[in-house]
Amino acid sequence: MDRDEEYTAYVRGRLSWLRKIAYSLCQDWHRADDLVQTAITRLYVKWRQARAADDLDAYVRVVLVRVFLAEQRKGWFSRVRLTPATSPEPIEQGDRDTAMDLRRALAAVPPRQRATLVLRFHCDLSVEQTAHALGCSTGTVKSQTARGLATLRAVLGEPEPRLARAEEC
Template sequence: MDEEYTAYVRGRLSWLRKIAYSLCQDWHRADDLVQTAITRLYVKWRKARAADDLDAYVRVMLVRVFLAEQRRGWFSRVRLTPAMAHEPFEGGDRDTAMDLRRALAAVPPRQRATLVLRFHCDLSVEQTAHALGCSTGTVKSQTARGLATLRAMLGEPESRLARAEEC
């Protein structure tokens, strides 16, 4: 049992860190989130390994750890100074990536979790609703609000649809 758990965690650790970083925008905090999630996974390993989709099960655990931490207020009491990413940039425009990370960090936690699950993890509305324990309508509204906040933070012009509705 322990070997199976260790092999799974070893194989998925990088993936979990990337999701956690997308949620909190801090590598040290991401490591803490992952540590908490994999500790909980160890405790529930017998049930977890029987899940239809183990990755989805663990992803839900990680997102719920993040959201629970946000609700507890730990992050509001202990403010860490954000550091530059310790991992190499994977291509593209660095300035845009930094602007996007900064804007994503300003999005409220629930909306941020929705955006990360929908666009970083490429989950459907239904899968995201399951992961967050909410309705599909809530996912849609949180996605729309989160995207609107990102657009406002990034200074993007209104969408063509919004302009067309005004005419």
């Protein structure tokens, strides 16, 4: 199999997975498609390096998250809004009201914290894997996770959990 066939086969097999992660990051299917398109274009340029990675999925996830964060820093998204942030795709399972509340709350979380929450809880990455994906320390991941969860709780109107005493741990 040549380089282009190998790349195409990989992207076809992972496109749905990438879209779901991108949507979790940005809460807009059209924007998620744009993020994925940019990420897979960068992947193509670096395909030789990417396919040599120990975990290709992790490599691509890092590219996608970094594309999202770079777009947030540019400010283009905050100035240009082409479509409403609605979900044209159906919710796969579970309580629709809860899912909509969670999406609304996640959209209120700042981008870096949102990326941390998506990687930690949607992608089920460890603190160390998340730190690698975001290019930061594990302490930063922990603080961003705590702040992001606090924002989610505030938006959802849930009380902060009480701190456990040392003897309870």
